[in-house]
Amino acid sequence: MKSLSRKGISILGATGSIGKQTLDVIRNHRDEFELVAFSVGENIPLARKIIEEFQPKLVSVKNREDWSRLKSEYVGNIHFVYGMDGLIQVAIHNDTDVLVNAILGSVGLLPTLKAIEGRKRIAIANKETLVTAGHLVMKKARDFGVEIIPVDSEHSAIFQSLKGENQKEIKKIILTASGGSFRDLNREQLKSVTVEDALKHPNWLMGAKITIDSATMMNKGLEVIEAHWLFDVPYDQIDVLLHRESTIHSMVEFQDKSVIAQLGTPDMRIPIQYALTYPKRIPNESESLDLAKLGTLHFQPMDMKRFPCLQFAYDAGRIGGTMPVVLNAANEVAVNAFLEGTIRFLEIENWIERAMNQHHSIPNPDLETILKVDEETRNEMKKWGSKEKWRT
Ligand SMILES: NC(=O)C1=CN([C@@H]2O[C@H](COP(=O)(O)OP(=O)(O)OC[C@H]3O[C@@H](n4cnc5c(N)ncnc54)[C@H](OP(=O)(O)O)[C@@H]3O)[C@@H](O)[C@H]2O)C=CC1
Ligand SMILES: CC(=O)[C@@H](O)[C@H](O)COP(=O)(O)O
Numbered sequence: 001m002k003s004l005s006r007k008g009i010s011i012l013g014a015t016g017s018i019g020k021q022t023l024d025v026i027r028n029h030r031d032e033f034e035l036v037a038f039s040v041g042e043n044i045p046l047a048r049k050i051i052e053e054f055q056p057k058l059v060s061v062k063n064r065e066d067w068s069r070l071k072s073e074y075v076g077n078i079h080f081v082y083g084m085d086g087l088i089q090v091a092i093h094n095d096t097d098v099l100v101n102a103i104l105g106s107v108g109l110l111p112t113l114k115a116i117e118g119r120k121r122i123a124i125a126n127k128e129t130l131v132t133a134g135h136l137v138m139k140k141a142r143d144f145g146v147e148i149i150p151v152d153s154e155h156s157a158i159f160q161s162l163k164g165e166n167q168k169e170i171k172k173i174i175l176t177a178s179g180g181s182f183r184d185l186n187r188e189q190l191k192s193v194t195v196e197d198a199l200k201h202p203n204w205l206m207g208a209k210i211t212i213d214s215a216t217m218m219n220k221g222l223e224v225i226e227a228h229w230l231f232d233v234p235y236d237q238i239d240v241l242l243h244r245e246s247t248i249h250s251m252v253e254f255q256d257k258s259v260i261a262q263l264g265t266p267d268m269r270i271p272i273q274y275a276l277t278y279p280k281r282i283p284n285e286s287e288s289l290d291l292a293k294l295g296t297l298h299f300q301p302m303d304m305k306r307f308p309c310l311q312f313a314y315d316a317g318r319i320g321g322t323m324p325v326v327l328n329a330a331n332e333v334a335v336n337a338f339l340e341g342t343i344r345f346l347e348i349e350n351w352i353e354r355a356m357n358q359h360h361s362i363p364n365p366d367l368e369t370i371l372k373v374d375e376e377t378r379n380e381m382k383k384w385g386s387k388e389k390w391r392t
């Protein structure tokens with residue numbers, strides 16, 4: 001039986017960067033939280049370690065073969081599931097109080113919708129889900145009275161800055177952007193960058209896909225759309241500001257020109273923990289922000305020509321309908337191709353632009369239309385480019 005005094009936490013994507021940091025938060029607050037269920041993709045060795053340490057009730061893996069192997073290894077009280085049905089079972093487990101959606105990509109959409117129907121509070125890191133179907137997710141959350149608490153550092157900052165405020169009094173949201181791994185390179189220099197260089201984010205240690213998204217500025221583009229849905233703010237009232245240090249995680253300017261910001265060291269365990277304890281705050285082992293040591297903070301306006309992916313995201317958001325579905329799917333496919341070494345860095349933006357140019361947006365799409373457009377975009381893009389690796 002689940003303990004009555006502890007919150008039951010379930011995690012989609014427990015083996016990823018956010019997933020592992022969520023486990024850290026649970027590990028450091030055993031009196032507050034218990035891990036009920038989790039999903040992994042293909043990292044079975046880490047899944048075994050998590051099972052042994054946390055003894056959850058339900059574990060989901062991506063593939064049937066892994067499910068079959070784990071089932072025979074652990075004969076006892078742990079229930080094993082797999083595939084999309086497995087993700088959904090994690091999302092709606094009876095003992096879940098908070099679902100941490102830390103899976104990568106729009107595969108997180110269906111489990112999110114099911115969790116809302118199951119009236120689970122959702123701590124959402126998985127921005128691709130909100131980009132793809134923000135209108136469906138937020139409407140369903142309102143209909144079912146479910147709270148969606150942001151984990152993404154910028155959105156957690158905005159959420160915290162808005163606490164106790166009147167949402168109608170927002171003048172603008174200011175998302176901060178580090179500039180990513182190539183912030184000091186010009187477009188000419190971007191032609192020859194490598195995957196290894198792209199994976200060196202200046203401030204945050206994150207999964208591969210989001211680190212590339214930071215370097216192309218698509219991460220900020222996805223975050224603009226994410227902010228639009230989470231806070232119900234029009235695109236004209238969402239700005240992006242280059243801020244090298246990632247110390248101010250984001251800000252809100254109000255009608256009276258007051259600006260409220262949230263600051264902290266770049267440590268994702270802080271917003272993850274807040275999403276789990278909200279509206280409470282509890283102590284942790286994270287480092288305190290030392291502004292005197294930092295001395296100076298830097299700010300620069302965003303150059304859309306240098307970072308066209310950010311412009312694509314604003315365009316897709318403003319066009320609306322299925323265009324953000326295409327933006328996201330094209331980005332997922334292109335980043336994957338770059339990570340596999342079959343396209344170069346600047347081809348990521350070319351592929352996204354091409355996919356968007358080929359698409360006629362369908363307004364106010366339902367779930368079926370979204371899934372269809374997502375699949376069609378990925379299938380179309382399979383025909384592009386060579387399978388030859390350009391890097392050794
Ligand atoms: N990392 C960060 O600091 C931040 C991340 N985010 C967002 O959080 C989400 C996760 O990011 P991050 O943790 O960096 O990503 P990672 O790549 O580190 O982790 C992704 C997780 O999802 C699992 N996964 C991937 N594809 C599938 C699939 N098809 N089926 C089942 N499981 C799958 C992986 O499993 P496995 O490895 O076992 O195969 C892994 O557990 C993204 O949406 C990202 O934009 C937002 C803010 C900050
Ligand atoms: C930690 C986090 O929330 C990331 O989304 C981070 O913001 C990436 O940094 P930039 O996109 O600002 O480079």
Ligand SMILES: [Mn+2]
Binds near residue numbers: 152153154223
């Ligand atoms: Mn972020």
